Structure formats: structure tokens, C-alpha cells
Amino acid sequence: MTSAPEAREPVETDTADAAVGCDLCITLLTHMRAAADERDLSGEVDARIRYRRHMLERHGERLPFPI
Numbered sequence: 001m002t003s004a005p006e007a008r009e010p011v012e013t014d015t016a017d018a019a020v021g022c023d024l025c026i027t028l029l030t031h032m033r034a035a036a037d038e039r040d041l042s043g044e045v046d047a048r049i050r051y052r053r054h055m056l057e058r059h060g061e062r063l064p065f066p067i
């Protein structure tokens with residue numbers, strides 16, 4: 001198995017990153033993972049942006065831009 005080096009980080013986001021008890025965090029992370037699994041880059045980016053915005057607005061956490 002070969003793994004080509006990529007510029008962007010692999011998606012290892014898990015529900016562990018979600019704020020505890022926040023359904024929207026889990027929903028957005030689930031979307032992000034599903035899109036990544038399907039290699040749906042635009043869907044993944046969209047979910048990531050929504051998650052970042054949600055984290056900032058609801059939880060006051062500014063995530064590093066991974067893209």
C-alpha cells in the first residue's frame with residue numbers, strides 16, 4: 001500500500017472533536033467524514049466550513065484552517 005504525500009491533512013476528525021452534547025457538531029462532523037470517504041471534496045469543504053463557523057459562533061473556538 002502506497003500513500004502519496006498530500007498537502008492537506010488527512011481527515012481524522014472524529015466525534016471526539018465535537019463539543020460534548022452538541023448534536024450539530026456531531027452532525028457536521030458526520031457529514032464531513034462521509035464526504036471524505038466518498039472523496040466528495042466540495043461536500044467535505046462545505047461541511048468543514050459549516051463546522052468551523054458553528055464552532056466559532058456557538059463554542060467560541062477558532063479552528064486552524066486545514067485546507
Ligand SMILES: [Zn+2]
Nearest residue numbers: 019022024025
Ligand atoms: Zn457544536
